[in-house]
Amino acid sequence: MTAFLTNVMASMLVLYVPGYLLARGLFFSRCAALLGAPFMSLAACYCIIAACEVFEIPCHPTVLCACLVIALAVFIIGRLVARHQGVLESFRWSDTYGPVRIGRFEVPFAAIVLCAYVGFGVAVGAYVYISSLGDAATFYSRFDNQTHLNNTRTFLETGAWSIFHSQYNDLATSAAQTPYAQPPSEGYGFYPAGFHAMVALVATVCGDGNLVAINAFVAVLTMVVFPLSVAGFIMALFPGRRLVVGCGALMAMAFSAIPWSLILKGPLYPNLLSFVLLPMALGIVYTLFQERCEGALSKSARVLALASLFVALAFSHPNALFTICVFVVPYIGTLLKRRLCSRNGAPKVKRPAHVNPRRRTVLYWLVFWLAAAVIWLVALKLPFLQSVTSMSTEKSMGFARTLYNVGTFGLASTVGQPLLAIIVWLSVVLSIFQKERLWMLIPLGFSCASFIICAAGITPLNTIVGGFWYTDPFRIAANCALFAMPYACEGMARLVTWTQNLVDKYHAQCSLRHGKQFATALLLGVFTIVNFFPSCNLNRGQDKVVTAFGDTRQWMVEAYGHKGEDVYSTAERDFVQKALDVLPEGALVLNSPNDGSVFAYGTDDLNTYYRTMDTSDYKDSALTISQGLNRIADDAEVQKAVEETGAEYLLMLDQGVAFEDLVKFPQYKDPEPWKGIDGVSDATPDFEVVLEDGDMRLYKIVEK
Numbered sequence: 001m002t003a004f005l006t007n008v009m010a011s012m013l014v015l016y017v018p019g020y021l022l023a024r025g026l027f028f029s030r031c032a033a034l035l036g037a038p039f040m041s042l043a044a045c046y047c048i049i050a051a052c053e054v055f056e057i058p059c060h061p062t063v064l065c066a067c068l069v070i071a072l073a074v075f076i077i078g079r080l081v082a083r084h085q086g087v088l089e090s091f092r093w094s095d096t097y098g099p100v101r102i103g104r105f106e107v108p109f110a111a112i113v114l115c116a117y118v119g120f121g122v123a124v125g126a127y128v129y130i131s132s133l134g135d136a137a138t139f140y141s142r143f144d145n146q147t148h149l150n151n152t153r154t155f156l157e158t159g160a161w162s163i164f165h166s167q168y169n170d171l172a173t174s175a176a177q178t179p180y181a182q183p184p185s186e187g188y189g190f191y192p193a194g195f196h197a198m199v200a201l202v203a204t205v206c207g208d209g210n211l212v213a214i215n216a217f218v219a220v221l222t223m224v225v226f227p228l229s230v231a232g233f234i235m236a237l238f239p240g241r242r243l244v245v246g247c248g249a250l251m252a253m254a255f256s257a258i259p260w261s262l263i264l265k266g267p268l269y270p271n272l273l274s275f276v277l278l279p280m281a282l283g284i285v286y287t288l289f290q291e292r293c294e295g296a297l298s299k300s301a302r303v304l305a306l307a308s309l310f311v312a313l314a315f316s317h318p319n320a321l322f323t324i325c326v327f328v329v330p331y332i333g334t335l336l337k338r339r340l341c342s343r344n345g346a347p348k349v350k351r352p353a354h355v356n357p358r359r360r361t362v363l364y365w366l367v368f369w370l371a372a373a374v375i376w377l378v379a380l381k382l383p384f385l386q387s388v389t390s391m392s393t394e395k396s397m398g399f400a401r402t403l404y405n406v407g408t409f410g411l412a413s414t415v416g417q418p419l420l421a422i423i424v425w426l427s428v429v430l431s432i433f434q435k436e437r438l439w440m441l442i443p444l445g446f447s448c449a450s451f452i453i454c455a456a457g458i459t460p461l462n463t464i465v466g467g468f469w470y471t472d473p474f475r476i477a478a479n480c481a482l483f484a485m486p487y488a489c490e491g492m493a494r495l496v497t498w499t500q501n502l503v504d505k506y507h508a509q510c511s512l513r514h515g516k517q518f519a520t521a522l523l524l525g526v527f528t529i530v531n532f533f534p535s536c537n538l539n540r541g542q543d544k545v546v547t548a549f550g551d552t553r554q555w556m557v558e559a560y561g562h563k564g565e566d567v568y569s570t571a572e573r574d575f576v577q578k579a580l581d582v583l584p585e586g587a588l589v590l591n592s593p594n595d596g597s598v599f600a601y602g603t604d605d606l607n608t609y610y611r612t613m614d615t616s617d618y619k620d621s622a623l624t625i626s627q628g629l630n631r632i633a634d635d636a637e638v639q640k641a642v643e644e645t646g647a648e649y650l651l652m653l654d655q656g657v658a659f660e661d662l663v664k665f666p667q668y669k670d671p672e673p674w675k676g677i678d679g680v681s682d683a684t685p686d687f688e689v690v691l692e693d694g695d696m697r698l699y700k701i702v703e704k
Contacts, residue, residue: 006206015041015220017068022037036305038280039309042315061201121224124223125223132556138560139599179609190384218269227249247492248489256548392471393471397455411451428487447479499523500516504516594674630679630684649698650697
């Protein structure tokens with residue numbers, strides 16, 4: 001637990017201290033600087049890491065030191081300039097809320113409400129995530145983690161960090177010891193490795209390894225960064241409306257789809273990093289359009305803030321930028337329409353009788369959305385995005401089920417959130433009738449429609465509307481929850497107001513001294529209990545009531561608690577640790593990654609040859625080994641291929657287990673490419689048993 005808390009503090013340091021100093025140096029108010037600190041910190045770290053990669057400088061804690069020095073310099077210069085030239089703050093949301101009197105003291109409203117956001121975030125995160133971890137160094141034995149664990153381990157081992165491409169299959173030795181045809185120095189195309197670089201930075205500072213650093217960093221992202229990011233979003237959308245902002249402290253963590261589904265599916269750590277920044281990013285972008293900024297310095301600061309936001313999201317995961325587009329484009333259309341109607345503020349001109357204003361409005365929106373659709377389709381066809389936009393996730397639920405899940409906000413989960421859904425949809429209906437922020441209906445409507453199309457597997461529409469998010473229902477569900485959040489906050493505020501009005505109306509018949517406060521607390525308490533209630537057993541355990549957050553936590557326990565049978569089980573990890581004790585230091589070990597050894601390097605630092613399951617980019621010699629290793633005694637080609645790698649050992653964690661009996665990834669469907677390794681047994685010539693336990697073996701490849 002001490003190691004975990006140390007890594008949590010290091011994560012807070014990395015994400016908030018440099019960013020806060022930079023934001024204050026760019027004339028953010030104190031509140032705005034705190035809320036925007038993570039994306040400023042990430043942008044600064046990414047730039048320094050990129051510079052280190054270009055100049056081939058090893059990345060270690062010097063990245064954090066350089067970031068802190070630069071941030072401090074910007075802070076000092078910015079504060080001096082602001083003091084001597086009277087520069088207006090570029091972002092100052094908290095100024096519209098004023099102080100709150102508590103007894104004899106006046107406390108800024110922003111300070112109170114931000115503590116509430118973090119407090120509730122920590123409470124929900126402690127229940128859903130922290131209590132589900134088996135230990136500080138636990139990990140999720142799922143397909144995507146082969147990338148995350150191996151990448152962070154490689155960064156720590158080599159000091160060669162990259163935000164441009166994935167290096168999880170690079171070794172610290174030679175190109176001959178990687179199964180890929182492309183030399184490691186040339187990279188493997190763009191992959192959003194910002195998350196891995198930040199985890200490596202935290203792990204380097206604390207020295208407790210990548211597993212503890214990942215869990216601690218994820219805890220900070222979900223329990224601190226995300227609720228504060230939502231706070232910035234709601235403050236920007238509802239300036240001066242204390243009740244809506246206050247209700248956001250409860251509603252920020254009310255959706256099971258975000259952030260928790262992003263660490264259960266995949267896990268999607270890079271998308272988690274970008275999505276926890278998204279609410280604040282939307283608030284920043286909205287403010288840029290909503291509020292004018294006086295002075296060249298303040299305007300320049302806003303430009304730098306926007307550039308930092310772009311860098312932080314692009315290298316965390318770029319599909320967050322398309323989520324911003326879904327949010328911003330309708331608002332831009334609304335602003336353009338207002339400007340055209342007002343003729344830059346000139347008095348309205350009397351139109352001829354034959355001119356129909358409604359027809360002109362319809363024509364404007366047709367042209368606007370046609371132009372937006374063309375740009376969207378062109379972006380889908382850009383060559384460098386094809387690896388993402390051409391993907392199509394397999395159908396996972398029927399059309400009727402997707403409609404139900406959207407209506408109840410169960411989304412990608414199997415359990416709905418009916419009370420939350422009632423509040424959201426009621427707020428949507430009232431907004432339509434009152435004609436308030438109608439443009440915000442478009443991002444929500446588009447995301448919900450995209451979820452239905454992608455989750456139901458409606459082709460080819462799924463790649464058109466959801467291609468930027470891999471047509472993945474879990475990622476698109478996070479978009480739905482994000483765009484529903486303002487309606488949830490406003491809807492809860494409406495309920496509180498109605499409740500307080502009822503108390504005022506019947507105050508004479510009510511003997512309760514603080515009736516309004518009591519009624520408000522009761523309303524919020526009932527929602528909290530209903531929405532966050534855990535699953536429970538009734539009728540002496542014969543009937544089970546499954547709730548949204550109960551189901552989420554149960555899934556989390558199964559994923560991170562290691563209470564079930566994993567692809568890389570505890571027994572297999574113990575065997576790998578024993579193998580490390582008998583192997584020469586740094587010895588290259590051949591393996592079949594599908595038996596769980598795909599994680600052996602990322603978790604236990606075993607120098608395995610195959611670190612991914614995908615064989616599409618393997619060189620011929622690597623395929624020769626995987627398909628023919630059991631013939632090494634008689635096949636000169638196999639002997640040559642093994643000799644080129646320098647490997648002298650073979651690890652098998654499921655030796656002799658039939659394919660249909662394997663605990664395996666759903667993605668592992670064809671054992672044919674691995675028949676050579678899987679075909680090795682104790683009786684195979686030229687293999688000597690070094691270590692054995694049940695169906696686990698460590699063989700030495702004996703020279704003839």
